[in-house]
Amino acid sequence: MSEPASRLLAAPVPACVPAYFHPGQGGDAWRRLLAHPPRMVVLNLGDGPGEAKDPAFPPLVARLLAAGTEVLGYVDTDFGLRPVAEVRADLRRYRAWYGVRGVFLDQTAAGEDRLGHYREIVDGVRGTIVLNPGVYPDPRYADLADVLVTFDGPLSAYKAMREPAWARSLARGRFCHLVHDVPSRQLEPTMRRAVRFAGLAYATDRSGPQPWGDLPAYHGRPLVAG
Known part of the structure; x- marks a missing residue:
């Protein structure tokens, strides 16, 4: 029997934080992130590892790893559509420059026709593999990844999301949901919904074309079970 809704948030919700911000861009996002290190962080230096090693990031990554963050x-x-060789070259740069322990493959296809392409990308890749189609894809994508991001979008769309039958047979830890445009008053209801479907979840009050470009105002706020 599933847990009653009033107990679902008795423990912290493991978070996967898309850290699409630079320590030199102003603000205190990295300080706040390190003060409350999550379960997982996605490092993004501009849609990839960048053209050269950025010296600001290795010490930040080291601190996250020391705190137990993946x-x-x-x-x-x-x-x-991006060639396999280009994708794998980015993976090598991340490992060589920043010592990351896995990969977050964004804008992943969801259809059967691109399965072979992604099999080639992930073949032999070490560490955690996360695929982000942002929707529930062809179920065979689950064979290629440790975690599938099966929702990535605004709260308005999240309320209408439906889980397909094939996903119910897999552990919740195989899924992640990323939700933006979540005001503070909607944070806990959103997380209650998320833990029904995903073992990793993250919500932000940010909006616009890049909602992951800063931390939400409520980052680090404890979620209390009602």
């Missing part, structure tokens, strides 16, 4: 490198796959 750090993944962001790579854009352009919905299966």
Whole structure:
């Protein structure tokens, strides 16, 4: 029997934080992130590892790893259109420059026709593999990844999300949901919904074309079970 809704948030919700911000851009996002290190962080230096090693990031990654956070490198796959060689070159740069322990493949295709392309990308890749189609894809994508991001979008769309039957047979830890445009008053209801479907979840009050470009105002706020 599933847990009653009033007990679902008795423990912290493991978070996967898309850290698409630079320590030199102003603000205190990295200080706040390190003060409350999450379960997983996605490192993004501009839709990938950048053209050269950025000296600001290795000490930050080291502190996250020391805190037990899993750090993944962001790579854009352009919905299966980006060549395999380019994607794998980005993976090598992340490992060589920043010592990340896995990869977050963004803009992943969801259809059957691109499965072979992604099999080639992940073949032999060490560490945690996260695929982000942002929707529930062809179920065979689950064979290629440790975690599937099956929602990535605004709260308005999240309320209408439906889980397909095939996903119910897999452990919740195989899924992650990323929700933006979540005001403070909606944070706990959103997380209660998330833990029904995903073992990793993250919500932000940010909006616009890049809602992951800063931390939400409520980052680090404890979620109390009602």
